[in-house]
Amino acid sequence: MTAAPTVPFTRQLPATAEVVVVGGGLAGAGAACVLAKAGREVLILEREAAAAHKICGDFLSTETQRYLRRLGLDLDAFGGHVTSRLRLIYQKHIVETALPFTGLGLSRFQLDEALLDQARQNGAQLWRGHRASVASTTGSIVVDFQSAGSVRTSTLFLATGKQDMRGLRREPETAPEDLVGFKMYFDVNSEQRRALAGHVELVLFDRGYAGLQQVENNQVNLCLLVERSWLMECGGTWECLLHILLRSCPHLQRRLSDATPLLEHPLSVYRVPYGFVYQPPVGKVSGIYRLGDQFGVISSFTGDGMGIALHSGVLAAGHYLAGLDAGHYHRRIGQDIAGQIRRAGLLYRASRWAPSRRLLMGGAGLLPQSLKLAAALTRVTPSAVTRAMRLLG
Template sequence: MRSADPLILGAGPAGCAAAIALAQGGASPLLLDRRAAVGDPLCGGFMSWRTLAQLEAIGVQLDDLGGHRVDELRLFASGNDASVPLPQPALGLSRHALDSRLREAALAAGARLEVDTIRALSPGVALGQRQDWQADSLLLATGKHDVRGQSRPRASDDPALGLRLRLPASPTRDTLLGGAIELHLFDGGYVGIVLQEGGSANACMAVRKSVLARCDGDPAALVARLGEDSPALAARLGSDWQQAGIETIGAVPYGHIARQTEAGVFRLGDQAAVIPSLAGEGMAIAVASGTLAARHWLDGGADAAQAYQRAFAARASRPIRLATLGWHLAESRLGGRAGVALARLAPGIVRQFAEMARIPATASLARR
């Protein structure tokens, strides 16, 4: 039977934000996810001040989850470093904690949850392993995982790869990382490190495929080499990083923006726009896209998909463009040095850049 209510593919931040806003508006959305248990995805452990504000606008609070308050950005490159106060406080919080809270809020608001793996999409139908799910409106919120037939373009000859180490709590890391998020820049990529709940540290890396290839494709060899090149990074990694395990994701299409879509298909989160992780705005992109898609659907139903996609693409354009520029500068040796020097000499410019690389907060994103 075809559903008149939206079918949301993916119960991550984008999908759950959409479900919450839809349910608050009187709809009965169905969330469809691959897993019944909430995982801990590789990317998104930094909640910017814009993310926190957008979550608050849909009634989601994170204050009681033990996240690590972040007030400062620290940059490291070629043996030099600098620190800049953030425009507003942010939060280091695992995706497991965030996604769990959002899923709870979505179900409490009135959304439903089913578990299935979607094999492909056809007009108005999500083809699952358990069954086929029919709906007039499909909200595609599958994160960095593409559904067959809906792949985003990956044109780069040397794509960016994502790697993550989840480092255990330690007094040394607590002292070194307290109150800050750090970016360690190197030729061909960067490592971002932030403390999260329980004192653990999330170390996420964006690196060019060619850089990993020079280490014979071995992520552990790459991390070891980076630690040898940077005493500051080695101190953060400590002597226990090899026991943490390294998770990877390939060919991340940073800079992608979906400017159009098929009838009835709303593209959310990383399916709508992929901001370089250096900006720390991925979760705000997810929540903003989910909320805006819900607003458009509540106003116009399935026919509003194209208008939503154009509106969100326009909203995401500036932060994506600025973050992509910052990423390209940061992954070059000269650009990394220049970034640290700029942070020392003109920290106000870096703070302004950090503010401008946020997804705009507008009245259309506020709760009705």
Template sequence: MKIYDVIIIGGGLAGLTSAIDLSLSGFEVLVIEKDEYPKHKVCGEYVSNEVLPYLKRLGIDIEKTNADQIDRLTLSNRNGKSVNVKLPLGGFGMSRYALDYLLYEKAKSNGVKFQFDTVTDVEFENEKFCIKTNRKELYSELAIGSFGKRSTLDKKLERDFIQYKTPWIGIKAHYRSDDFPSGEVQLHNFEGGYCGLSKTETGAVNFCYLTHYDSFKKEGSVENFNTHILKKNPELKSFLDNSEIIFDKHIAISQVSFQNKSAVENHMLMAGDSAGLIHPLCGNGMAMAIHSAKLLSEEIKAFRKHKNRNQLEENYSKIWKQTFRKRLTFGSLFQRLLLQPKLTNIGMLAVSKSPYLLKKMIQQTHGKPIS
């Protein structure tokens, strides 16, 4: 019976980064991913520069790609009143289509194995995992759950957050725009949600928003919602009127949950969105996923020496909370502020008079460069 050192369920940012890191230290790693690469995902596609040193150490040099180098933020309220500030650390704009594929190719070159299949169940017995897919059973000493925001596996594991319905839906598409500036990420408020805009490596603008499902359902379609709700913000109206969608249609994800999650479930180590999701307006979810992979990989390398599973799980849970809990708390606070028109207007007035205040707010949801 073949037993891998680590099996990773889900080949998103956290899963792929973990696979690369662990493979560099000699671990035999298998990644199980349901869809083949490359593929588009609903995602803001802005990544904080805090992850650049770590990625470079893994052999991934973002500066050698065509990623848009972003150093400014424009924020607007529902009426289109905006403020523009320089980002304290900056970031880069790159589609998940390109970034995931870049990481996938790197992982393969490191010897990581891939199986494109759907995991149906995970069992832990006699100090090893049995991971069942549609086609076979696979075994490993350690298992990483990196299967995204919401999965059927969450139900199988009876995770607390999955018991609660959430009203959030995410919509995304790429647009062609001659007017959208390079080097800038924009966040525009509208009734019941907010929309992020930033350029990707192809020059296309990623258009991604989060809104309540009830208000979205009333409009009946993405096109109606964009026309009747988003365009009430003059900034979004200008963008939509002067841009052309590149995708055949918008893509969507529903039941986006911001409930607290555990970093360990039935001895499986959770990474990325499976461990916790920051509100998209903070523009830091992709960086957090990559950072969580680093934290997890370090604890797994330590486990190789001490072979104490309880210590591994306790250490990882502790370091995850220490690293990300503050960001998640501030992210939740900022979202509540943006969804209250009066508070948003007061906040816009304050940051327009003192852009330094907005920079400090941004810093609360971002980390320092990791190496």
């Protein structure tokens, strides 16, 4: 099948569409792949005009890989970096163990665009380069796409990720933690590249943590989360923070001291609402399906946010195709991921507690068991993935 073209900005949106997907990340593009393949009329509205970097550790869990392959991506063709071991670093201590599955390091720049392209190949229309907002939800739903006009639909898949769409904001019950995230790609020297081969590294600090792993083309992704107060004490800028991190952590110093940054500026994010789970209004049925981070936000250290996004996309599309409304879908996705999100939050808080760090780093064989347990407690279960996959036929 030839791909439906990306529609130029100068044209106006069609007046109506069967399903409008706002946000062309993994959740939105994944859902659009399924709907378009089933022959439904799908319009994707994506803010970025072209492929863009995203703040993310770029770690693809086994569920993420399974979904992407099932949706039609030939993951082996992207040149991602296969990882099978975790190295945990705290102060001068380093311990390592096998991962409970094989992970993959692949940039979101490449991955998200490939999935959007797959959705287009399946027949979805992709409109991009503007910020969508909701003009009305009474009767039918009207989505405004700035100068490209607006589209009317009875079914909206809301997949705008961490950002809220104007008109349909999330309301977290608790205020997000005061954390700042940064991401930068580096070109490291050949010795450090060899040391990183096959590993994902998690570096713990007293007031944050960092993930380090290779992706395609030998690039190394450093993605970190730190308390904002610490960033300010360091001088308030990425450069100052990195300087202090390298000075205080010999491991990072070794990895990055002569590395070349590959992006002009780091990507950054502030106050991600970790722990948020959408609570649908009781008794009110609407045509709005919340997908990915718009439904629930899991702590980043689990490396499974993408898996959850894809799970929700496939599940939402499957429910819609089966004639089940958004209420049914929200109940199902809640059962599949709310416990995982809550447990990930508890584990994250426990990991910041000095005695638990000492136990983990003690080298008494606790790390492999802890890792297996953490994975079992925080990932979408294999049976939930299999159930969702069945919806794909």
